Amino acid sequence: MTTDRDGNPPTASSRPRAYATLPARTRGAGVHLMMIVLSLLAIFPLYWMVATSLRAENDIFSTTLWPSAPSLENYAFVLTKMPMLRILLNTMVVAAVTALLQVLTGLLAAYALVRWRMRLAGVVHGLIALSWLVPFQVTMIPNYVLASRLGLLDTLSGLVVPNAVAAFAILLLYHAMRSFPTEILEAARLDGAGHWRILWQIVAPNMRAPIASLGILAFISAWNEYFWPLLLSRKIENSVVQIALQTFMTQEGNLWGPLMAAATLASLPILLIYLVLQRHVIASFMKSGIR
Structure with missing residues (x-):
């Protein structure tokens, strides 16, 4: 066993600094490697969607990572065959x-529940929380009947009003307003x-963060809405992008090239919003999960 100049065995503090920090660096490299692998797994479906949208019809089921002859024919087909x-x-x-x-x-509702003195405020809050647990399948028939009587079928207003x-929200x-200083x-x-x-x-000016988080989540949820537009829409020009994607999936077969091209066009606005508001998007998901 080695000793120092005084004949004592080396202690942890006298060991070389590089040796002491080696395990931490190794752990850090492992964490970064895992994050890189998970990131690639998350990005690969988007990459494959774009790559498939650039493939010719006879090259759709090719296993190559990139089409041999990239083409914009699928995008031209989507833009000409429907008002995309x-x-x-x-x-x-x-x-x-x-x-x-x-x-x-x-x-308006949150401010009323927090600031107004009401005996049944707790009951109202509980009913609102319970209504959140009611699935859409329970309310779709009454909403459809009401929209039909109001003349909102096949209109954009009919898609908005039931979700207003x-x-x-x-x-x-x-919960964000309850933490606002009452003084x-x-x-x-x-x-x-x-x-x-x-x-x-x-x-409102001092609640920009929760308002921005709610706005982002509500926008993404409305963008991805499928079932209610499927019930209400009759004409393709009055529908939304989720219904347009369905038209490429038929009983005779799926048009994978045009479908991936339309899906790419549908994903571009959300991707741009994420790139611009990345910090707010991540914060919105974290806060919604905590609440």
Whole structure:
């Protein structure tokens, strides 16, 4: 056994620094390697979607990672055989208006539950929470009958109105608003500010993070909505992108090339939103999971 100059065995503090930090570096490299592998697994389906959209019809089932002769024929087929740009615009309008209305109604309801003195406030909060647990299959028939009587079938308004109020939006903003300092609100009341002014000039500007999180989640949810547009839409030009994707899947077979091209076009807005608002998107999913 080796000893130091005084004849004592070496201690942990006297060992070389590189030796002491070697396990930590090894663990760090292992974690980074695992993250790289998981990232590749997550990105590969998107890559394969784009690669398939560039393949010719006789090259669809090829196992090569990249088409031998990339072509934009599938994109041209999608854009000429159906009003894809109008469908994307319809989906953008429906998702944006739905997200805006959910934020607006969620703010109003959350503020009322937090600030107004009501005996049955707890009961109302409980009923809202219970309505969140009711599946869509329970309410689709009454919603469809009501939309039919109001003349909202095959319209964009019919896709928006049933989703204008969401229990998730109310509960998320309710919990965020409960942590808002009451001293600031009481000071505003003493200065003569009413509830409307307090909500829009004091509360809402200071709740940008939860409002942004709710808006992003509501937009993505409305963009991916499928079942309700399937019930309400009659004409392809009045439908949304999820219904357009279904038209490439028939009993005779699936048009994989045009389907992947349409799916790529449908994914571009969401990917752009994620790239621009990456930090807010991640925060929204984390906060929604914690709540």
